[in-house]
Amino acid sequence: MADFLRHEMKNQSPEQRVKNFDEVALGFDKATAKAEAERCLNCKNAPCRKGCPVGVNIPAFISYVKNDDMDGAVASLNGDNSLPAVCGRVCPQERQCERFCVRREKAGGSVSIGALERYVADYALKKGKQQERKVKTTGKTAAVIGSGPASLTCAADLQSHGFDVTVFEAFHKAGGVLVYGIPEFRLPKDIVKKEIDNLSEMGVKFRFDTIIGKTFTLDELRKNFDAVFIGTGAGLPLFLKIKGENLPGVYSANEYLTRVNLMKAYDKNSITPVQRGKHVVVVGAGNVAMDAARTAVRMGADDVTLVYRRGREEMPARREEIIHAEEEGVKFELLTNPAEILGTDGKVSGIRCVRMELGEPDSSGRRSPHAIEGSEFDIICDQVIVALGTSPNPLLRDGATGLEITSKGTIVVNPETGETSLENVYAGGDAVTGAATVILAMGAGRLAAKSIIEKLGDK
Amino acid sequence: MNKILSRKKFSENVNEYVISAPDVARRADAGQFVILRVDEEGERIPFTICDFDREAGTVTILVQTVGYSTMKLATLKEGDCIADFAGPLGKATDLDEYENILLVGGGIGSAVIYPQIKKLFSKGKKADVVTGARNESLLIYRNEFKTYARNLYEMTDDGSAGEKGFVTDKIRNLLDGGERYDCIFAVGPLPMMKAVANLTRGYGIKTIVSMNTVMVDGTGMCGSCRLTVGNEIRYACVDGPEFDGHLVDFDEAIARNGFYRDEERSHVCRLTGGVR
Numbered sequence: 001m002a003d004f005l006r007h008e009m010k011n012q013s014p015e016q017r018v019k020n021f022d023e024v025a026l027g028f029d030k031a032t033a034k035a036e037a038e039r040c041l042n043c044k045n046a047p048c049r050k051g052c053p054v055g056v057n058i059p060a061f062i063s064y065v066k067n068d069d070m071d072g073a074v075a076s077l078n079g080d081n082s083l084p085a086v087c088g089r090v091c092p093q094e095r096q097c098e099r100f101c102v103r104r105e106k107a108g109g110s111v112s113i114g115a116l117e118r119y120v121a122d123y124a125l126k127k128g129k130q131q132e133r134k135v136k137t138t139g140k141t142a143a144v145i146g147s148g149p150a151s152l153t154c155a156a157d158l159q160s161h162g163f164d165v166t167v168f169e170a171f172h173k174a175g176g177v178l179v180y181g182i183p184e185f186r187l188p189k190d191i192v193k194k195e196i197d198n199l200s201e202m203g204v205k206f207r208f209d210t211i212i213g214k215t216f217t218l219d220e221l222r223k224n225f226d227a228v229f230i231g232t233g234a235g236l237p238l239f240l241k242i243k244g245e246n247l248p249g250v251y252s253a254n255e256y257l258t259r260v261n262l263m264k265a266y267d268k269n270s271i272t273p274v275q276r277g278k279h280v281v282v283v284g285a286g287n288v289a290m291d292a293a294r295t296a297v298r299m300g301a302d303d304v305t306l307v308y309r310r311g312r313e314e315m316p317a318r319r320e321e322i323i324h325a326e327e328e329g330v331k332f333e334l335l336t337n338p339a340e341i342l343g344t345d346g347k348v349s350g351i352r353c354v355r356m357e358l359g360e361p362d363s364s365g366r367r368s369p370h371a372i373e374g375s376e377f378d379i380i381c382d383q384v385i386v387a388l389g390t391s392p393n394p395l396l397r398d399g400a401t402g403l404e405i406t407s408k409g410t411i412v413v414n415p416e417t418g419e420t421s422l423e424n425v426y427a428g429g430d431a432v433t434g435a436a437t438v439i440l441a442m443g444a445g446r447l448a449a450k451s452i453i454e455k456l457g458d459k
Numbered sequence: 460m461n462k463i464l465s466r467k468k469f470s471e472n473v474n475e476y477v478i479s480a481p482d483v484a485r486r487a488d489a490g491q492f493v494i495l496r497v498d499e500e501g502e503r504i505p506f507t508i509c510d511f512d513r514e515a516g517t518v519t520i521l522v523q524t525v526g527y528s529t530m531k532l533a534t535l536k537e538g539d540c541i542a543d544f545a546g547p548l549g550k551a552t553d554l555d556e557y558e559n560i561l562l563v564g565g566g567i568g569s570a571v572i573y574p575q576i577k578k579l580f581s582k583g584k585k586a587d588v589v590t591g592a593r594n595e596s597l598l599i600y601r602n603e604f605k606t607y608a609r610n611l612y613e614m615t616d617d618g619s620a621g622e623k624g625f626v627t628d629k630i631r632n633l634l635d636g637g638e639r640y641d642c643i644f645a646v647g648p649l650p651m652m653k654a655v656a657n658l659t660r661g662y663g664i665k666t667i668v669s670m671n672t673v674m675v676d677g678t679g680m681c682g683s684c685r686l687t688v689g690n691e692i693r694y695a696c697v698d699g700p701e702f703d704g705h706l707v708d709f710d711e712a713i714a715r716n717g718f719y720r721d722e723e724r725s726h727v728c729r730l731t732g733g734v735r
Contacts, residue, residue: 170678172496172503172543180680209545211678215482235680239692246687246711248718255681263502263675271527272502273719346714393679395697 006109007036014327018297021184021266024324025089028112033119037065039103040111047100048113053443054087054153056080058097058113061120074124077117082156082199083149083442085125085191086178088118090287091439092318125194138162140456143225145212145396148176150429150441150448151231152196155204157449158227161457165204166225170211173262176233178438180262181254183291185298186321189261217399218425227424227452230411231445234430235393239386240283244341249275249348253284253292253387260295277383280304281351282330283338284387285314286435290321292385293330304330305379309337309356309369333379337371341384350378389435396431410434418448426452461495461544464517466537470596472524473567474533475509481516483508483546489574490552490669490701493518494677496543497531504528505674505696508547509570510577518544521570521599548677549700552667554579557642560586561633562608563626563655565647566597571669572646573600576607585609587638589629591647595620627654634662641665645704649713656704666704670695673716687711 009025011017017024028036040062048058057080064073077084091097093114101110140163144155147169159165173179178192200206212218212232221228237252239245256274259265263272280296282289285308296304306325308315311334315322326332335356342350355375358367392409404412404421411420411427418426428444430436465477483493487508494503510519524533535541552575554560560579564572569590579586588608592598593616604611612629613621622629630643645655646669659666672684672695684695689706693699 170545171676172545209543210482211545211548214546214548214678215486235676235678237680237682239682239685241692246685246692246708246715248715252682255675255683258675258681264500271500275718395678 003035003039004108006039006103006112007032007115008112009115011324014329017185018328021298023188024185025115025320027122028115028119033065033116034068036112036116037062039108040066041102043102047102048097048111051096051098051100053096053439054081054446056097056117062111062113062116065116065120070120070123073120074127077120078124081117081442082153083195084117085121085195086149086187087439087442088114088116088121089187089191090182090318090437092437094319096439122191125191135160135162137164138457140164140226141166141224142227142229142452143168143221144229144231145218145221146170146176146231146233146429146431147174147196147206148231148233148429148441149178149438150233150431150445151176151229152199153442153445154229154231154426154428154449156199156202157446158229158452159199159202159204161449161453163227163452163457167204167206168210168212168216168221169206169208171262172208174206174208176231180258181288181291183257183261183295184266185294186291211395213395213398213400218396218403219399219401222422222425226456227426229445229448229452230396230420230425230427230431231429231441232393232396232431233441234390234435236391236409237386238388238390240338240388242338242340244343244348245386247341247343247348248346249277249382250341250384250386251275253282253288253385254390256292256385257288257295260299266295266299274299275383276300277381278302279381280383280385281379281381282306282385282387284308284389285310286316286387286389287318287321287437288389289387290317290325290330292387294321294325294328296383296385297328297330301383305333305381306330307333307336307338307351307353307379309335310366311335311358314366335369337369339376342378348382348384350380351384352376352378390430391434392431408434417451418444419451424452424456460540460542462540463535463537466535469521469599472533473521473597473599474524475519475521476532477517477519478541478544479516480518480544480546483518483544484511484513484516487511487513487518487547488551489578490571491547491549492677492700493520493544493546494548494674495520495541495545497528497535498542501531501542502528503543503675503677505548505671505677507571507669509573518546521567523567545677549696550698552644552669552701554584554642554644555582557665558584559638559640559642560584561630561638561640561643562586562588563630563643563645563647564588564590565626565645565651566592567599568645568647568651568669569599569604572644573603575644576604580607587633587640588612589614589626589633591615591626591629591651593617625654626651627658630655630658634659634664642667644668649709649716652704652707653709653713656707656709660705667701668704668707669700670702670707670712671700671716672712673719
């Protein structure tokens with residue numbers, strides 16, 4: 001008889017984890033994984049699958065776990081998802097697969113699909129190289145711009161269908177937001193590295209320190225490759241446009257997280273400078289804001305306050321990240337909007353905020369906040385991290401003749417195929433949607449790869 | 460990995476490196492920069508492209524030893540490799556629309572005006588050059604400037620070469636003496652560029668400066684290089700590095716650039732055992 005209630009992963013205790021950058025969630029052990037897998041009812045119509053942007057056959061891989069056939073589970077999952085160890089950790093499952101699970105309301109809670117995915121993926125990474133599938137080459141080449149989740153998915157799918165794929169990355173390391181943005185304690189960099197090593201072993205070539213729009217242009221890539229995929233993401237940080245924002249001590253979340261993660265400032269022996277704020281205010285309430293706040297806790301802050309202009313219901317972060325942040329002592333000032341960053345002796349000394357109330361739903365369907373007159377108050381702080389979101393990086397547009405771009409800077413694509421206004425040039429991920437999630441980007445990378453394979457691959 | 464093809468000592472703590480970087484050289488232009496990492500654990504640091512040779516596939520940079528990473532770089536020799544060399548980044552400087560140009564270089568900033576004078580010279584345009592440094596040994600590209608400049612004015616704080624005084628003294632002197640420049644391109648330490656901009660504002664002469672800011676990625680991603688220019692946020696890495704000197708908020712830029720100084724000092728101490 002299967003357990004009725006959903007199993008959750010064990011976590012490092014809040015007291016312990018705020019002192020390290022090790023992963024918070026510890027994953028399932030074998031017995032828990034099996035017990036949780038047995039909770040899956042293997043529904044015929046598999047409602048969970050419609051919540052997955054890459055259409056993972058969830059009941060199938062879970063069935064293998066149930067039957068102790070881990071290699072079968074790996075084969076099944078890897079066939080659907082090229083980055084399962086990443087997705088199992090960073091997908092907002094409660095809004096996707098788990099949201100549609102029939103057990104959600106009345107039968108002890110949704111099956112822990114994310115935790116099971118992670119369990120299977122980690123088993124595969126630990127076991128090492130899978131037997132290689134011989135792939136017949138198509139003789140076609142593809143350039144993939146950027147190496148974040150959209151690009152990696154597209155590259156994997158194309159390479160496994162016989163394309164000769166080259167990934168162009170501006171940084172010195174592959175992974176995009178998976179390595180510069182998402183912190184070690186949420187997504188260990190070893191996991192990302194192993195997933196990327198798998199791609200290299202498949203034959204995907206990586207060219208680092210190569211900025212498309214600068215080192216080479218899209219026009220040049222089009223001449224030299226049969227197909228191009230643009231997965232350049234949304235790298236340009238948005239700021240508040242309030243007084244004091246350029247004071248030393250005000251960071252974009254991108255800068256703060258890049259210094260700490262990619263440039264390893266979390267390691268005291270690293271040479272990367274970063275301010276270790278004592279009283280830190282983070283502005284925003286998405287996953288990036290949670291990452292920044294929780295990083296600041298681990299960097300030794302005495303207190304970290306998260307300021308968000310809407311209410312708890314509207315916070316866009318994953319539920320688990322919000323809970324973890326609170327457990328780690330991050331204080332939430334909700335319905336609160338920054339009005340000015342205060343400085344003393346040329347450095348941040350506080351942030352002036354105003355209380356907000358929610359009005360009618362706006363075009364995004366969220367209730368729009370309004371300032372309450374006379375409600376200004378100050379929070380004392382020495383560091384402010386702005387996590388308001390990002391917009392697409394404009395560098396690519398130099399030498400991208402005829403590439404259609406919206407007024408917001410996002411790339412226009414055919415939603416059915418992912419193709420841009422240029423023939424055989426595809427795009428997906430945050431570069432198309434504006435800042436969104438890893439899994440949506442992966443879905444877009446997969447769609448583009450499918451279109452490219454259908455159009456240019458072997459018939 | 461990019462190989463150091465040659466390394467030349469310019470002055471006590473300034474070295475010129477010629478780096479093999481065919482992809483960067485191919486599209487490089489005067490005014491642009493590169494981001495390099497000395498080794499796998501290194502920081503990403505920006506350097507102006509001083510010179511490039513597309514056929515040979517080389518890029519020349521000038522490195523002043525000021526901190527941990529530049530000290531590490533100074534330990535590398537000809538034939539050694541650096542881990543990363545990405546570019547060309549930033550916008551190229553285009554002085555085509557101006558006729559009577561004065562280039563001003565302070566200290567290592569002369570490395571930025573050197574490719575400009577070369578470019579202007581190759582287009583048949585004549586320009587005057589003012590260079591300044593603390594003393595004679597810190598003046599760089601002296602012969603090259605002599606070759607390419609219409610008039611070269613050297614200034615040193617101690618009078619060991621050229622005239623004694625600051626570059627602003629010479630600029631004022633030239634303008635008061637009746638020179639009619641339609642553009643001044645000034646590059647050097649922030650306080651020098653600020654002083655030049657403040658001076659030329661009174662004369663109403665278009666003044667372009669090149670902003671050397673703190674950077675991480677150099678591609679518009681981190682925002683650490685942000686400046687206020689004419690009340691708007693601009694990024695030195697993608698919108699610059701050149702800006703209208705009369706619109707730049709220099710005091711803010713100076714405050715931002717000094718932010719990591721203490722931390723940088725402690726790293727240097729670790730490398731040298733406290734000796735600088």
